[in-house]
Amino acid sequence: MTILTHACTPVSGQKPGTSGLRKKTRVFMEPGYVECFVQSIFNAIDGADGKTFVIGGDGRFFNAEAIQTILRMAAANGAERAIVGQGGLLSTPAASHLIRKRRAQGGLILSASHNPGGIDADFGLKYNVSNGGPAPESVTAEIFEQTRTIDSYKTLDTDDIDLGELGKTTLGDMTVEIVDPVADYASLMEKLFDFEAIKGLFQAGFDMRFDAMHAVTGPYAKAILEDRLGAPEGTVLNGRPSVDFGKGHPDPNPIWAKPLVDMVMAEDGPDFAAASDGDGDRNMILGRGVYVTPSDSLAVLAANAHLAPGYKDGIAGVARSMPTSRACDRVAEAMGIACYETPTGWKFFGNLLDAGKVTLCGEESAGTGSDHVREKDGLWAVLLWLNIIAVKGQSVQHILRDHWKEYGRNYYSRHDYEAVDAEAAAALMTALEEALPKLPGQSAAGLTIKEADQFSYHDPVDGSVSGKQGLRITFDGGARGVLRLSGTGTEGATLRIYLERYAPPEGDLDIETQDALSTVAAAVAGLADLQKRTGRTKPDVMT
Numbered sequence: 001m002t003i004l005t006h007a008c009t010p011v012s013g014q015k016p017g018t019s020g021l022r023k024k025t026r027v028f029m030e031p032g033y034v035e036c037f038v039q040s041i042f043n044a045i046d047g048a049d050g051k052t053f054v055i056g057g058d059g060r061f062f063n064a065e066a067i068q069t070i071l072r073m074a075a076a077n078g079a080e081r082a083i084v085g086q087g088g089l090l091s092t093p094a095a096s097h098l099i100r101k102r103r104a105q106g107g108l109i110l111s112a113s114h115n116p117g118g119i120d121a122d123f124g125l126k127y128n129v130s131n132g133g134p135a136p137e138s139v140t141a142e143i144f145e146q147t148r149t150i151d152s153y154k155t156l157d158t159d160d161i162d163l164g165e166l167g168k169t170t171l172g173d174m175t176v177e178i179v180d181p182v183a184d185y186a187s188l189m190e191k192l193f194d195f196e197a198i199k200g201l202f203q204a205g206f207d208m209r210f211d212a213m214h215a216v217t218g219p220y221a222k223a224i225l226e227d228r229l230g231a232p233e234g235t236v237l238n239g240r241p242s243v244d245f246g247k248g249h250p251d252p253n254p255i256w257a258k259p260l261v262d263m264v265m266a267e268d269g270p271d272f273a274a275a276s277d278g279d280g281d282r283n284m285i286l287g288r289g290v291y292v293t294p295s296d297s298l299a300v301l302a303a304n305a306h307l308a309p310g311y312k313d314g315i316a317g318v319a320r321s322m323p324t325s326r327a328c329d330r331v332a333e334a335m336g337i338a339c340y341e342t343p344t345g346w347k348f349f350g351n352l353l354d355a356g357k358v359t360l361c362g363e364e365s366a367g368t369g370s371d372h373v374r375e376k377d378g379l380w381a382v383l384l385w386l387n388i389i390a391v392k393g394q395s396v397q398h399i400l401r402d403h404w405k406e407y408g409r410n411y412y413s414r415h416d417y418e419a420v421d422a423e424a425a426a427a428l429m430t431a432l433e434e435a436l437p438k439l440p441g442q443s444a445a446g447l448t449i450k451e452a453d454q455f456s457y458h459d460p461v462d463g464s465v466s467g468k469q470g471l472r473i474t475f476d477g478g479a480r481g482v483l484r485l486s487g488t489g490t491e492g493a494t495l496r497i498y499l500e501r502y503a504p505p506e507g508d509l510d511i512e513t514q515d516a517l518s519t520v521a522a523a524v525a526g527l528a529d530l531q532k533r534t535g536r537t538k539p540d541v542m543t
Protein backbone atom coordinates (compact mmCIF):
# COMPACT_ATOMS: atom_id res chain seq x y z
CA MET A 1 0.00 0.00 0.00
CA THR A 2 1.46 3.35 -0.97
CA ILE A 3 1.26 6.27 1.36
CA LEU A 4 0.67 9.41 -0.67
CA THR A 5 1.59 12.88 0.45
CA HIS A 6 -0.53 15.58 -1.16
CA ALA A 7 0.01 19.28 -0.95
CA CYS A 8 -2.69 21.32 0.69
CA THR A 9 -3.18 25.00 1.11
CA PRO A 10 -3.92 26.38 4.53
CA VAL A 11 -7.51 27.53 4.61
CA SER A 12 -8.32 30.39 6.89
CA GLY A 13 -11.45 30.33 8.95
CA GLN A 14 -11.08 26.69 9.97
CA LYS A 15 -11.49 27.74 13.52
CA PRO A 16 -13.29 25.19 15.67
CA GLY A 17 -16.22 26.88 17.40
CA THR A 18 -18.40 25.99 20.38
CA SER A 19 -18.49 22.41 19.22
CA GLY A 20 -15.93 21.58 16.53
CA LEU A 21 -15.77 22.93 13.01
CA ARG A 22 -19.10 23.72 11.32
CA LYS A 23 -19.41 24.89 7.75
CA LYS A 24 -21.68 24.56 4.78
CA THR A 25 -21.54 21.02 3.39
CA ARG A 26 -20.23 22.26 0.06
CA VAL A 27 -17.26 23.81 1.86
CA PHE A 28 -16.40 20.46 3.44
CA MET A 29 -16.77 18.89 -0.02
CA GLU A 30 -14.14 21.13 -1.59
CA PRO A 31 -11.16 19.03 -2.66
CA GLY A 32 -8.64 18.79 0.15
CA TYR A 33 -10.79 20.55 2.76
CA VAL A 34 -11.58 17.58 5.02
CA GLU A 35 -8.05 16.33 4.42
CA CYS A 36 -6.47 19.61 5.47
CA PHE A 37 -8.53 19.79 8.65
CA VAL A 38 -8.03 16.14 9.61
CA GLN A 39 -4.27 16.36 9.05
CA SER A 40 -4.29 19.46 11.24
CA ILE A 41 -5.98 17.44 13.98
CA PHE A 42 -3.42 14.65 13.72
CA ASN A 43 -0.55 17.15 13.73
CA ALA A 44 -2.04 18.95 16.74
CA ILE A 45 -2.12 15.77 18.81
CA ASP A 46 1.48 14.76 18.04
CA GLY A 47 0.51 12.42 15.26
CA ALA A 48 -1.70 9.38 14.96
CA ASP A 49 1.05 6.80 15.19
CA GLY A 50 0.00 3.67 17.10
CA LYS A 51 -3.25 5.27 18.23
CA THR A 52 -6.83 4.06 18.32
CA PHE A 53 -9.62 6.35 17.15
CA VAL A 54 -13.39 6.06 17.33
CA ILE A 55 -15.06 7.37 14.20
CA GLY A 56 -18.72 7.96 13.43
CA GLY A 57 -21.33 10.56 12.74
CA ASP A 58 -24.98 11.45 12.63
CA GLY A 59 -25.58 10.04 9.16
CA ARG A 60 -26.08 13.34 7.39
CA PHE A 61 -25.20 13.97 3.77
CA PHE A 62 -21.43 13.45 3.18
CA ASN A 63 -21.05 11.47 6.43
CA ALA A 64 -19.94 8.23 4.77
CA GLU A 65 -17.63 9.93 2.27
CA ALA A 66 -15.87 11.92 4.98
CA ILE A 67 -15.42 8.78 7.06
CA GLN A 68 -13.72 6.99 4.14
CA THR A 69 -11.34 9.93 3.80
CA ILE A 70 -10.58 9.97 7.53
CA LEU A 71 -9.96 6.23 7.59
CA ARG A 72 -7.45 6.40 4.73
CA MET A 73 -5.70 9.31 6.41
CA ALA A 74 -5.64 7.66 9.85
CA ALA A 75 -4.03 4.58 8.29
CA ALA A 76 -1.51 6.66 6.34
CA ASN A 77 -0.64 8.53 9.54
CA GLY A 78 0.15 5.27 11.29
CA ALA A 79 -2.94 4.74 13.44
CA GLU A 80 -3.22 1.23 14.80
CA ARG A 81 -6.98 0.89 14.97
CA ALA A 82 -10.18 2.62 13.99
CA ILE A 83 -13.46 1.70 15.64
CA VAL A 84 -16.32 2.77 13.39
CA GLY A 85 -20.07 2.63 13.94
CA GLN A 86 -21.83 0.41 11.41
CA GLY A 87 -23.01 2.42 8.44
CA GLY A 88 -20.83 5.25 9.72
CA LEU A 89 -23.37 5.99 12.46
CA LEU A 90 -22.59 6.87 16.06
CA SER A 91 -24.54 9.25 18.22
CA THR A 92 -22.28 11.77 19.96
CA PRO A 93 -22.88 10.27 23.44
CA ALA A 94 -22.36 6.74 22.10
CA ALA A 95 -19.07 7.84 20.51
CA SER A 96 -18.03 9.37 23.83
CA HIS A 97 -18.83 6.10 25.60
CA LEU A 98 -16.92 4.02 23.03
CA ILE A 99 -13.81 6.20 23.36
CA ARG A 100 -13.87 5.63 27.12
CA LYS A 101 -14.79 1.97 27.03
CA ARG A 102 -12.21 1.03 24.41
CA ARG A 103 -9.58 3.35 25.86
CA ALA A 104 -9.12 5.04 22.51
CA GLN A 105 -6.82 8.07 22.30
CA GLY A 106 -9.54 10.08 20.64
CA GLY A 107 -12.49 10.24 18.33
CA LEU A 108 -13.61 12.05 15.22
CA ILE A 109 -17.31 12.83 15.28
CA LEU A 110 -19.00 13.98 12.11
CA SER A 111 -22.01 16.13 12.83
CA ALA A 112 -23.43 19.59 12.66
CA SER A 113 -25.76 18.55 15.44
CA HIS A 114 -29.13 20.32 15.28
CA ASN A 115 -28.27 22.16 12.04
CA PRO A 116 -30.03 20.84 8.91
CA GLY A 117 -28.26 18.35 6.65
CA GLY A 118 -27.91 18.05 2.89
CA ILE A 119 -25.65 19.27 0.13
CA ASP A 120 -26.89 22.84 0.63
CA ALA A 121 -27.08 22.62 4.40
CA ASP A 122 -24.48 22.07 7.12
CA PHE A 123 -21.71 19.67 8.01
CA GLY A 124 -19.33 19.45 10.93
CA LEU A 125 -16.34 17.65 12.33
CA LYS A 126 -15.25 17.54 15.93
CA TYR A 127 -12.30 15.98 17.69
CA ASN A 128 -12.82 14.37 21.09
CA VAL A 129 -10.01 13.45 23.46
CA SER A 130 -9.33 10.32 25.50
CA ASN A 131 -11.78 11.15 28.30
CA GLY A 132 -14.50 10.95 25.64
CA GLY A 133 -15.21 14.68 25.71
CA PRO A 134 -14.78 17.47 23.19
CA ALA A 135 -11.20 18.68 22.88
CA PRO A 136 -10.47 21.41 25.42
CA GLU A 137 -9.52 24.90 24.25
CA SER A 138 -5.79 24.15 24.48
CA VAL A 139 -6.22 21.42 21.86
CA THR A 140 -8.64 23.30 19.60
CA ALA A 141 -6.26 26.27 19.64
CA GLU A 142 -3.45 24.00 18.46
CA ILE A 143 -5.67 22.52 15.73
CA PHE A 144 -6.44 26.04 14.57
CA GLU A 145 -2.74 26.90 14.55
CA GLN A 146 -2.06 23.85 12.39
CA THR A 147 -4.76 24.77 9.88
CA ARG A 148 -2.93 28.03 9.26
CA THR A 149 0.41 26.52 8.44
CA ILE A 150 -0.32 23.06 7.09
CA ASP A 151 1.08 22.32 3.64
CA SER A 152 0.50 18.61 3.09
CA TYR A 153 -1.51 15.62 4.20
CA LYS A 154 -0.99 11.89 4.09
CA THR A 155 -3.40 9.39 2.67
CA LEU A 156 -3.54 5.95 1.10
CA ASP A 157 -4.34 4.97 -2.41
CA THR A 158 -7.08 2.45 -1.60
CA ASP A 159 -10.70 1.68 -2.35
CA ASP A 160 -13.47 2.50 0.07
CA ILE A 161 -14.20 -0.12 2.69
CA ASP A 162 -17.66 -1.52 3.38
CA LEU A 163 -18.99 0.38 6.39
CA GLY A 164 -22.07 -1.81 6.49
CA GLU A 165 -20.44 -5.06 7.49
CA LEU A 166 -19.78 -5.75 11.17
CA GLY A 167 -16.35 -7.15 12.01
CA LYS A 168 -12.68 -6.47 11.42
CA THR A 169 -10.88 -5.57 8.23
CA THR A 170 -7.59 -3.86 7.51
CA LEU A 171 -6.73 -0.71 5.67
CA GLY A 172 -3.00 -0.56 5.04
CA ASP A 173 -1.54 -1.55 8.41
CA MET A 174 -4.54 -0.27 10.37
CA THR A 175 -7.26 -2.49 11.78
CA VAL A 176 -10.77 -1.22 11.13
CA GLU A 177 -13.44 -2.56 13.44
CA ILE A 178 -17.02 -1.97 12.39
CA VAL A 179 -19.18 -2.15 15.51
CA ASP A 180 -22.87 -2.11 16.33
CA PRO A 181 -23.42 1.57 17.21
CA VAL A 182 -26.16 0.82 19.75
CA ALA A 183 -25.12 -2.25 21.76
CA ASP A 184 -22.53 -0.81 24.19
CA TYR A 185 -24.54 2.34 24.74
CA ALA A 186 -27.72 0.40 25.50
CA SER A 187 -25.86 -1.75 28.06
CA LEU A 188 -24.57 1.38 29.76
CA MET A 189 -28.12 2.74 30.04
CA GLU A 190 -29.26 -0.57 31.49
CA LYS A 191 -26.68 -0.20 34.25
CA LEU A 192 -27.70 3.36 35.15
CA PHE A 193 -31.48 3.01 35.17
CA ASP A 194 -34.10 0.76 36.67
CA PHE A 195 -35.28 -0.90 33.46
CA GLU A 196 -37.71 -3.13 35.39
CA ALA A 197 -39.49 -0.13 36.86
CA ILE A 198 -39.69 1.58 33.47
CA LYS A 199 -40.95 -1.64 31.88
CA GLY A 200 -43.67 -1.73 34.50
CA LEU A 201 -44.68 1.79 33.55
CA PHE A 202 -45.16 0.83 29.90
CA GLN A 203 -46.95 -2.39 30.87
CA ALA A 204 -49.41 -0.33 32.84
CA GLY A 205 -50.23 1.61 29.67
CA PHE A 206 -48.02 4.69 30.05
CA ASP A 207 -48.17 6.37 26.67
CA MET A 208 -45.01 7.93 25.28
CA ARG A 209 -43.75 9.34 21.99
CA PHE A 210 -40.11 9.87 21.14
CA ASP A 211 -39.37 11.97 18.06
CA ALA A 212 -35.99 10.99 16.62
CA MET A 213 -36.42 13.72 13.99
CA HIS A 214 -35.06 11.45 11.20
CA ALA A 215 -31.69 11.64 12.91
CA VAL A 216 -29.24 9.34 14.61
CA THR A 217 -31.20 8.44 17.76
CA GLY A 218 -33.83 6.43 15.83
CA PRO A 219 -31.99 3.10 16.10
CA TYR A 220 -30.99 3.81 19.72
CA ALA A 221 -34.49 4.75 20.81
CA LYS A 222 -36.06 1.76 19.07
CA ALA A 223 -33.57 -0.67 20.61
CA ILE A 224 -33.92 0.77 24.10
CA LEU A 225 -37.50 2.02 24.39
CA GLU A 226 -39.33 -0.46 22.18
CA ASP A 227 -37.15 -3.59 22.25
CA ARG A 228 -35.72 -3.55 25.77
CA LEU A 229 -38.29 -1.55 27.71
CA GLY A 230 -41.36 -2.90 25.95
CA ALA A 231 -42.88 0.40 24.82
CA PRO A 232 -45.31 -0.37 21.99
CA GLU A 233 -44.16 -0.14 18.40
CA GLY A 234 -44.84 3.35 17.13
CA THR A 235 -43.53 4.97 20.33
CA VAL A 236 -40.51 6.11 18.30
CA LEU A 237 -41.46 8.57 15.56
CA ASN A 238 -39.28 9.46 12.55
CA GLY A 239 -36.93 6.69 13.64
CA ARG A 240 -35.03 6.10 10.43
CA PRO A 241 -31.93 8.29 10.04
CA SER A 242 -31.94 10.12 6.73
CA VAL A 243 -29.19 12.17 5.08
CA ASP A 244 -31.27 15.35 5.15
CA PHE A 245 -33.32 14.62 8.30
CA GLY A 246 -36.51 14.52 6.25
CA LYS A 247 -35.62 18.06 5.11
CA GLY A 248 -36.19 19.36 8.64
CA HIS A 249 -34.13 20.95 11.38
CA PRO A 250 -33.24 18.12 13.76
CA ASP A 251 -33.48 20.56 16.65
CA PRO A 252 -35.60 19.39 19.58
CA ASN A 253 -37.36 22.57 20.63
CA PRO A 254 -40.95 23.81 20.46
CA ILE A 255 -40.27 25.44 17.07
CA TRP A 256 -38.70 22.61 15.10
CA ALA A 257 -40.47 19.77 16.89
CA LYS A 258 -43.87 21.48 16.76
CA PRO A 259 -45.89 18.41 15.66
CA LEU A 260 -44.72 16.57 18.77
CA VAL A 261 -45.47 19.55 20.99
CA ASP A 262 -48.97 19.92 19.51
CA MET A 263 -49.61 16.24 20.10
CA VAL A 264 -48.66 16.35 23.76
CA MET A 265 -50.47 19.61 24.45
CA ALA A 266 -53.78 18.04 23.37
CA GLU A 267 -56.12 16.87 26.13
CA ASP A 268 -55.92 13.28 24.93
CA GLY A 269 -52.21 13.51 24.16
CA PRO A 270 -49.57 11.04 25.36
CA ASP A 271 -48.41 11.06 29.00
CA PHE A 272 -44.85 11.85 28.03
CA ALA A 273 -42.99 13.00 24.94
CA ALA A 274 -39.37 13.64 24.13
CA ALA A 275 -37.14 14.40 21.18
CA SER A 276 -33.46 14.45 20.39
CA ASP A 277 -31.29 16.25 17.84
CA GLY A 278 -29.19 15.32 14.80
CA ASP A 279 -26.37 13.69 16.75
CA GLY A 280 -28.37 12.55 19.77
CA ASP A 281 -26.86 14.74 22.46
CA ARG A 282 -29.78 17.11 23.02
CA ASN A 283 -33.18 16.42 24.51
CA MET A 284 -36.58 18.00 24.85
CA ILE A 285 -38.91 16.86 27.61
CA LEU A 286 -42.69 17.26 27.59
CA GLY A 287 -45.55 15.91 29.63
CA ARG A 288 -49.23 16.12 28.75
CA GLY A 289 -49.98 19.83 28.69
CA VAL A 290 -46.50 20.93 29.71
CA TYR A 291 -43.13 21.77 28.18
CA VAL A 292 -40.18 21.47 30.54
CA THR A 293 -37.50 24.06 29.81
CA PRO A 294 -34.02 22.51 29.63
CA SER A 295 -32.96 24.64 32.60
CA ASP A 296 -35.87 23.34 34.68
CA SER A 297 -35.16 19.82 33.49
CA LEU A 298 -31.61 20.03 34.84
CA ALA A 299 -32.94 21.25 38.19
CA VAL A 300 -35.57 18.50 38.43
CA LEU A 301 -33.05 15.83 37.46
CA ALA A 302 -30.56 17.11 40.02
CA ALA A 303 -33.21 17.02 42.74
CA ASN A 304 -34.33 13.50 41.84
CA ALA A 305 -31.37 11.67 40.31
CA HIS A 306 -30.93 9.57 43.46
CA LEU A 307 -34.10 7.71 42.47
CA ALA A 308 -32.17 6.00 39.66
CA PRO A 309 -29.76 3.15 40.54
CA GLY A 310 -26.78 4.80 38.82
CA TYR A 311 -27.06 7.84 41.13
CA LYS A 312 -28.46 6.22 44.27
CA ASP A 313 -25.61 7.55 46.41
CA GLY A 314 -26.46 11.11 45.45
CA ILE A 315 -24.64 13.56 43.24
CA ALA A 316 -21.32 15.26 43.96
CA GLY A 317 -22.23 18.59 42.42
CA VAL A 318 -23.85 20.18 39.40
CA ALA A 319 -22.59 22.45 36.67
CA ARG A 320 -24.46 24.60 34.21
CA SER A 321 -23.40 26.88 31.42
CA MET A 322 -23.53 30.54 32.38
CA PRO A 323 -26.62 31.46 30.29
CA THR A 324 -28.58 28.48 31.69
CA SER A 325 -31.16 29.54 34.26
CA ARG A 326 -30.21 29.43 37.88
CA ALA A 327 -32.94 26.92 38.77
CA CYS A 328 -30.37 24.21 39.51
CA ASP A 329 -28.43 26.56 41.81
CA ARG A 330 -31.36 26.48 44.22
CA VAL A 331 -31.43 22.70 44.22
CA ALA A 332 -27.68 22.51 44.79
CA GLU A 333 -27.96 24.97 47.66
CA ALA A 334 -30.73 22.97 49.31
CA MET A 335 -28.73 19.76 48.86
CA GLY A 336 -25.55 21.35 50.17
CA ILE A 337 -23.56 20.56 47.03
CA ALA A 338 -21.55 22.80 44.73
CA CYS A 339 -22.94 24.39 41.59
CA TYR A 340 -20.41 25.51 38.96
CA GLU A 341 -21.00 28.07 36.24
CA THR A 342 -19.07 27.41 33.02
CA PRO A 343 -18.97 28.98 29.55
CA THR A 344 -21.27 27.68 26.83
CA GLY A 345 -20.13 24.39 25.28
CA TRP A 346 -19.77 20.91 26.73
CA LYS A 347 -15.98 20.95 26.62
CA PHE A 348 -15.95 23.11 29.76
CA PHE A 349 -17.61 20.38 31.85
CA GLY A 350 -14.89 17.80 31.14
CA ASN A 351 -12.44 18.82 33.86
CA LEU A 352 -15.15 19.10 36.53
CA LEU A 353 -16.48 15.65 35.62
CA ASP A 354 -13.00 14.09 35.46
CA ALA A 355 -12.13 15.55 38.86
CA GLY A 356 -15.33 14.17 40.40
CA LYS A 357 -16.51 17.65 41.36
CA VAL A 358 -19.81 17.29 39.56
CA THR A 359 -22.09 14.43 38.55
CA LEU A 360 -24.73 16.25 36.49
CA CYS A 361 -24.32 19.07 33.98
CA GLY A 362 -26.62 20.97 31.71
CA GLU A 363 -27.12 23.76 29.23
CA GLU A 364 -30.18 25.82 28.39
CA SER A 365 -29.85 24.63 24.79
CA ALA A 366 -31.47 21.27 25.54
CA GLY A 367 -28.34 19.58 26.80
CA THR A 368 -28.19 17.46 29.93
CA GLY A 369 -25.74 14.79 30.92
CA SER A 370 -23.71 13.19 33.66
CA ASP A 371 -20.38 11.61 34.41
CA HIS A 372 -21.38 8.41 32.55
CA VAL A 373 -19.88 9.94 29.35
CA ARG A 374 -18.26 13.28 28.54
CA GLU A 375 -20.92 14.62 26.19
CA LYS A 376 -24.45 15.69 26.76
CA ASP A 377 -26.79 12.80 26.21
CA GLY A 378 -30.35 13.06 24.88
CA LEU A 379 -31.64 9.55 25.51
CA TRP A 380 -29.97 9.42 28.91
CA ALA A 381 -32.03 12.44 29.99
CA VAL A 382 -35.21 10.82 28.66
CA LEU A 383 -34.46 7.60 30.55
CA LEU A 384 -33.70 9.45 33.77
CA TRP A 385 -37.03 11.25 33.49
CA LEU A 386 -38.78 7.90 32.85
CA ASN A 387 -37.03 6.38 35.86
CA ILE A 388 -38.12 9.28 38.07
CA ILE A 389 -41.71 9.12 36.78
CA ALA A 390 -41.80 5.36 37.36
CA VAL A 391 -40.56 5.66 40.96
CA LYS A 392 -42.68 8.65 41.90
CA GLY A 393 -45.78 7.47 40.08
CA GLN A 394 -46.51 11.10 39.15
CA SER A 395 -47.03 12.94 35.88
CA VAL A 396 -44.45 15.33 34.43
CA GLN A 397 -46.78 18.21 35.21
CA HIS A 398 -47.13 17.12 38.82
CA ILE A 399 -43.38 16.71 39.28
CA LEU A 400 -42.65 20.11 37.74
CA ARG A 401 -45.29 21.93 39.80
CA ASP A 402 -44.07 20.35 43.01
CA HIS A 403 -40.58 21.45 42.07
CA TRP A 404 -41.65 25.07 41.58
CA LYS A 405 -43.61 24.99 44.82
CA GLU A 406 -40.52 23.91 46.63
CA TYR A 407 -37.82 25.98 44.91
CA GLY A 408 -39.69 28.70 43.06
CA ARG A 409 -39.81 29.13 39.30
CA ASN A 410 -37.11 30.58 37.05
CA TYR A 411 -39.02 31.91 34.06
CA TYR A 412 -36.66 31.53 31.17
CA SER A 413 -36.41 32.04 27.43
CA ARG A 414 -33.74 32.42 24.78
CA HIS A 415 -34.29 34.80 21.88
CA ASP A 416 -32.19 34.14 18.79
CA TYR A 417 -31.54 36.68 16.07
CA GLU A 418 -30.21 34.64 13.18
CA ALA A 419 -28.10 35.51 10.12
CA VAL A 420 -27.44 38.99 11.46
CA ASP A 421 -24.77 40.94 9.62
CA ALA A 422 -21.59 39.74 11.32
CA GLU A 423 -20.05 43.21 11.66
CA ALA A 424 -23.23 44.72 13.06
CA ALA A 425 -23.49 41.93 15.63
CA ALA A 426 -19.85 42.35 16.65
CA ALA A 427 -20.28 46.11 16.92
CA LEU A 428 -23.35 45.66 19.13
CA MET A 429 -21.40 43.42 21.47
CA THR A 430 -18.40 45.76 21.61
CA ALA A 431 -20.51 48.83 22.29
CA LEU A 432 -22.43 47.10 25.06
CA GLU A 433 -19.26 45.68 26.57
CA GLU A 434 -17.74 49.15 26.69
CA ALA A 435 -20.88 50.50 28.36
CA LEU A 436 -20.99 47.79 31.04
CA PRO A 437 -19.03 49.61 33.79
CA LYS A 438 -21.45 52.54 33.66
CA LEU A 439 -24.62 50.46 33.84
CA PRO A 440 -25.06 49.59 37.53
CA GLY A 441 -27.56 51.96 39.09
CA GLN A 442 -29.06 52.99 35.74
CA SER A 443 -32.57 51.97 34.86
CA ALA A 444 -33.89 50.31 31.71
CA ALA A 445 -37.54 49.65 30.90
CA GLY A 446 -38.29 50.45 34.53
CA LEU A 447 -35.79 47.92 35.91
CA THR A 448 -32.74 49.02 37.88
CA ILE A 449 -29.45 47.47 36.85
CA LYS A 450 -27.57 45.86 39.69
CA GLU A 451 -24.48 44.39 38.05
CA ALA A 452 -23.08 44.11 34.54
CA ASP A 453 -20.00 42.22 33.41
CA GLN A 454 -18.29 40.19 30.72
CA PHE A 455 -18.14 36.55 31.84
CA SER A 456 -14.70 35.09 32.17
CA TYR A 457 -14.21 31.51 33.38
CA HIS A 458 -11.42 30.34 35.64
CA ASP A 459 -11.29 26.57 35.43
CA PRO A 460 -10.93 25.37 39.04
CA VAL A 461 -9.18 22.19 37.92
CA ASP A 462 -6.47 23.27 35.48
CA GLY A 463 -6.45 26.99 36.21
CA SER A 464 -7.03 27.96 32.58
CA VAL A 465 -8.94 31.15 31.86
CA SER A 466 -11.49 31.56 29.08
CA GLY A 467 -12.48 35.16 28.56
CA LYS A 468 -15.23 36.94 26.66
CA GLN A 469 -17.85 34.28 27.26
CA GLY A 470 -20.90 36.52 27.28
CA LEU A 471 -22.26 39.78 28.64
CA ARG A 472 -24.34 39.54 31.80
CA ILE A 473 -26.71 42.14 33.13
CA THR A 474 -28.55 41.51 36.37
CA PHE A 475 -31.37 43.67 37.63
CA ASP A 476 -32.62 44.44 41.11
CA GLY A 477 -34.99 41.65 42.08
CA GLY A 478 -32.85 38.98 40.40
CA ALA A 479 -33.91 39.19 36.76
CA ARG A 480 -31.09 38.70 34.28
CA GLY A 481 -30.24 39.18 30.64
CA VAL A 482 -27.26 37.56 28.92
CA LEU A 483 -25.95 38.26 25.43
CA ARG A 484 -23.51 36.23 23.39
CA LEU A 485 -22.76 35.39 19.79
CA SER A 486 -23.23 31.80 18.66
CA GLY A 487 -20.16 29.74 17.85
CA THR A 488 -21.98 27.09 15.82
CA GLY A 489 -23.71 29.07 13.08
CA THR A 490 -22.71 28.86 9.44
CA GLU A 491 -24.30 32.06 8.12
CA GLY A 492 -23.58 35.57 9.36
CA ALA A 493 -23.84 35.90 13.12
CA THR A 494 -26.45 34.55 15.48
CA LEU A 495 -27.08 36.80 18.45
CA ARG A 496 -28.47 34.97 21.45
CA ILE A 497 -30.26 36.86 24.20
CA TYR A 498 -31.04 34.83 27.29
CA LEU A 499 -33.74 36.12 29.62
CA GLU A 500 -34.54 35.02 33.13
CA ARG A 501 -36.72 36.09 36.02
CA TYR A 502 -37.32 34.38 39.32
CA ALA A 503 -40.63 33.90 41.11
CA PRO A 504 -40.41 32.52 44.65
CA PRO A 505 -42.57 29.53 45.72
CA GLU A 506 -45.24 31.84 47.09
CA GLY A 507 -45.12 34.07 43.97
CA ASP A 508 -47.08 33.80 40.74
CA LEU A 509 -46.04 30.53 39.11
CA ASP A 510 -48.49 30.61 36.22
CA ILE A 511 -47.57 33.51 34.00
CA GLU A 512 -47.09 32.81 30.30
CA THR A 513 -43.31 32.68 29.81
CA GLN A 514 -42.91 35.47 27.24
CA ASP A 515 -45.24 37.72 29.25
CA ALA A 516 -43.23 37.05 32.38
CA LEU A 517 -40.07 38.11 30.56
CA SER A 518 -41.29 40.98 28.41
CA THR A 519 -39.89 43.72 30.66
CA VAL A 520 -36.45 42.11 30.88
CA ALA A 521 -36.52 41.61 27.10
CA ALA A 522 -37.33 45.27 26.54
CA ALA A 523 -34.62 46.38 28.96
CA VAL A 524 -31.94 44.30 27.24
CA ALA A 525 -33.06 45.31 23.74
CA GLY A 526 -32.85 48.94 24.78
CA LEU A 527 -29.43 48.65 26.38
CA ALA A 528 -28.05 46.83 23.35
CA ASP A 529 -29.64 49.25 20.90
CA LEU A 530 -30.83 46.12 19.21
CA GLN A 531 -33.21 47.50 16.63
CA LYS A 532 -30.90 50.21 15.39
CA ARG A 533 -27.85 47.99 15.21
CA THR A 534 -29.40 44.87 13.69
CA GLY A 535 -32.53 46.20 12.00
CA ARG A 536 -34.52 43.53 13.84
CA THR A 537 -37.66 44.13 15.82
CA LYS A 538 -38.31 40.58 16.93
CA PRO A 539 -36.30 37.38 17.32
CA ASP A 540 -36.28 34.65 14.67
CA VAL A 541 -36.57 31.88 17.22
CA MET A 542 -37.75 31.95 20.83
CA THR A 543 -37.16 28.86 22.89
Ligand code: VG1
Binds near residue numbers: 277282487
Ligand atom coordinates in the same frame (compact mmCIF):
# COMPACT_ATOMS: atom_id res chain seq x y z
C1 VG1 B 1 -24.93 25.98 20.79
C2 VG1 B 1 -25.53 25.99 22.18
C3 VG1 B 1 -24.55 25.40 23.18
C4 VG1 B 1 -24.16 23.99 22.72
C5 VG1 B 1 -23.63 24.03 21.31
C6 VG1 B 1 -23.34 22.65 20.76
O1 VG1 B 1 -23.75 26.77 20.79
O2 VG1 B 1 -25.88 27.30 22.56
O3 VG1 B 1 -25.15 25.38 24.44
O4 VG1 B 1 -23.18 23.45 23.57
O5 VG1 B 1 -24.58 24.65 20.45
O6 VG1 B 1 -24.47 21.83 20.83
P1 VG1 B 1 -23.73 28.29 20.25
O7 VG1 B 1 -22.30 28.70 20.30
O8 VG1 B 1 -24.32 28.26 18.87
O9 VG1 B 1 -24.62 29.07 21.18
V1 VG1 B 1 -24.67 20.57 19.72
O10 VG1 B 1 -26.01 19.74 20.11
O11 VG1 B 1 -24.41 21.39 18.41
O12 VG1 B 1 -23.25 19.64 19.87
Ligand code: CO
Binds near residue numbers: 092112278280281
Ligand atom coordinates in the same frame (compact mmCIF):
# COMPACT_ATOMS: atom_id res chain seq x y z
CO1 CO C 1 -26.12 17.97 19.15
